[in-house]
Amino acid sequence: MSETLLTFPKGGIHPPEYKDLTDHLPIEDMPLPEEVEILLHQHFGAPCTPLVKKKAEVSEGDLIGRVEAGLGANVHASVTGVVKEIGLSAHPVTVHSPSIIIKRDPEAEPPSPTPVDWRSLSRDELLNRVKDAGIVGIGGAGFPTHVKLSPPPEAKVDTLIINGAECEPYLTTDHRLMLEHPKEILEGAKIILAILGIDTCHIGVEANKMDAVETLRKAAAAQGAEDSRISIDALKVKYPQGSEKQLIESITGRRVPAFGLPFDVGTIVQNVGTTKAVYDAVVLNKPLYEKVITISGKGIQRPANLRVRIGTRLKDIVDYLGGTTSELSKVVVGGPMMGFAIPNLEVPVTKTTSGVLFLTGEEIDDRSYSNCIRCGWCLDACPMGLAPNEIGIYVEAGRAADTAHFGVFECFECGCCAFVCPAKRPLVQFIRLAKMKARKD
Ligand code: SF4
Ligand code: SF4
Numbered sequence: 090m091s092e093t094l095l096t097f098p099k100g101g102i103h104p105p106e107y108k109d110l111t112d113h114l115p116i117e118d119m120p121l122p123e124e125v126e127i128l129l130h131q132h133f134g135a136p137c138t139p140l141v142k143k144k145a146e147v148s149e150g151d152l153i154g155r156v157e158a159g160l161g162a163n164v165h166a167s168v169t170g171v172v173k174e175i176g177l178s179a180h181p182v183t184v185h186s187p188s189i190i191i192k193r194d195p196e197a198e199p200p201s202p203t204p205v206d207w208r209s210l211s212r213d214e215l216l217n218r219v220k221d222a223g224i225v226g227i228g229g230a231g232f233p234t235h236v237k238l239s240p241p242p243e244a245k246v247d248t249l250i251i252n253g254a255e256c257e258p259y260l261t262t263d264h265r266l267m268l269e270h271p272k273e274i275l276e277g278a279k280i281i282l283a284i285l286g287i288d289t290c291h292i293g294v295e296a297n298k299m300d301a302v303e304t305l306r307k308a309a310a311a312q313g314a315e316d317s318r319i320s321i322d323a324l325k326v327k328y329p330q331g332s333e334k335q336l337i338e339s340i341t342g343r344r345v346p347a348f349g350l351p352f353d354v355g356t357i358v359q360n361v362g363t364t365k366a367v368y369d370a371v372v373l374n375k376p377l378y379e380k381v382i383t384i385s386g387k388g389i390q391r392p393a394n395l396r397v398r399i400g401t402r403l404k405d406i407v408d409y410l411g412g413t414t415s416e417l418s419k420v421v422v423g424g425p426m427m428g429f430a431i432p433n434l435e436v437p438v439t440k441t442t443s444g445v446l447f448l449t450g451e452e453i454d455d456r457s458y459s460n461c462i463r464c465g466w467c468l469d470a471c472p473m474g475l476a477p478n479e480i481g482i483y484v485e486a487g488r489a490a491d492t493a494h495f496g497v498f499e500c501f502e503c504g505c506c507a508f509v510c511p512a513k514r515p516l517v518q519f520i521r522l523a524k525m526k527a528r529k530d
Contacts, residue, residue, distance in 0.1 A: 094296050096325035097335040100472035102505045104258050104328055104426065106297065107452075110385045110392045112261040116269055118396045119409055123193055125167050125400030126178050127153065130186040131439035132231035134160030139189055145172045149200055150376050152221075153189055162233045162440075163223035164189075167378035167398035169197035179436045188437075191400070202373040207280055215284050215371055222370030223440075224377050228252060228263070228331070228360030231441040234367065237357060238284050244352035247287055250340055251278050253294040253301065253361045254324055254331030257424025259385045260444045263361045265394045266381060267294065267301035271308035274361050277368035278319055281359060290319045291340045292361070297326045328426065329503040333358045335472055347499050362443075377440055384410060388417030388447030397438055403445060404434035416449035425452075426504040458513040467506035467516060473499050477506035477516045484519040489526035497523045 130136035137154030147166040154164040170193040178188035220235035255263040278290050294302050305321045334345045343354035369375040378399050385392040390411035421428040467477045475496045483492050500520050507516040
């Protein structure tokens with residue numbers, strides 16, 4: 090009997106998936122690059138202060154940047170070598186960031202960690218390991234994980250949700266992690282449950298990855314009765330199923346209030362990659378200095394799911410994969426719905442890079458836009474129940490600052506509205522501008 094697929098009630102779209110370019114490709118370790126360029130600001134919050142000087146020798150995993158004040162996450166050396174430069178580098182999203190460039194020592198031996206039994210550690214020790222390892226939400230904006238795992242006591246969190254939806258087209262990183270590292274993900278989930286002091290966990294996976302659902306279910310069953318508290322939930326294939334608010338409603342039926350946070354409805358959401366990083370940090374004492382990313386699109390010679398060191402420059406990845414094709418038209422960091430186009434390949438991989446897409450003319454729609462024809466499709470598509478058409482019209486009329494009453498700050502820029510618009514209106518760009526102006530006034 091086929092199972093009922095969970096989903097959220099309002100809006101959503103079904104963009105072409107293009108996941109078949111990489112979903113069958115096992116995770117591949119990219120050879121270490123000669124240099125890494127590690128950004129000191131690669132997460133939500135304040136940049137790190139560098140702890141090393143030029144010419145310093147550093148080893149893989151060493152702390153090289155620490156958050157001195159405010160929100161943020163530590164950064165670590167991703168290779169063993171010598172600090173070549175401390176300066177300013179290109180950033181895939183914020184244009185520039187302070188950085189540390191390390192020239193790798195080709196003779197260095199990789200560390201060989203001794204696994205620890207995490208059950209012997211206290212809740213504070215577990216949380217400190219997550220904090221020290223510099224873990225951030227690696228599937229999204231990079232919110233520091235130790236902060237997310239310390240909700241206020243009045244929040245009464247009772248449910249952990251592990252996000253394995255991976256609803257963005259092209260991206261297959263989480264899919265491969267679930268297929269290849271189910272035990273680490275389940276163990277990571279148990280560590281997070283122990284930190285939160287709760288018992289209930291759901292891992293939500295879109296039904297276009299039923300092999301991952303089955304793999305996780307088998308691994309959970311093999312681990313015995315204690316894992317009956319972790320359920321693996323198959324979700325309907327519908328973008329943006331992996332957005333926090335939609336995922337929570339799909340799985341628990343709870344609706345996060347406007348401007349609210351998941352803990353307001355008793356939930357904490359973590360991405361599967363972040364959960365694996367928690368396992369690595371706690372059990373292997375390994376900071377977050379490498380990650381798996383999807384390199385895809387018809388504009389790259391060899392698409393792949395690559396495990397790379399944080400700080401690896403995109404141009405080194407392209408060289409490793411045999412270069413780009415002559416039809417390459419656009420490079421996007423992240424998925425096609427919420428990612429950012431970048432002008433060159435000088436930027437390094439950060440903790441939040443989920444993929445890099447090399448898109449050809451046939452994969453992008455660059456037709457010019459026209460007036461709103463008031464078809465209402467964007468209203469049907471918006472999972473937040475907003476009126477993106479009205480926001481767009483206000484922005485064009487020079488009244489961007491007056492859009493707050495359309496709920497512009499509730500928009501999380503999923504792009505559903507722009508995707509369905511027959512007039513090809515750049516609704517997300519309009520909304521970003523509206524937020525900027527409305528904030529200033
Ligand atoms: S981008 Fe914003 S307005 Fe458009 S569909 Fe998504 S949430 Fe709604
Ligand atoms: S989908 Fe486009 S054309 Fe239709 S109402 Fe929305 S903005 Fe206007």
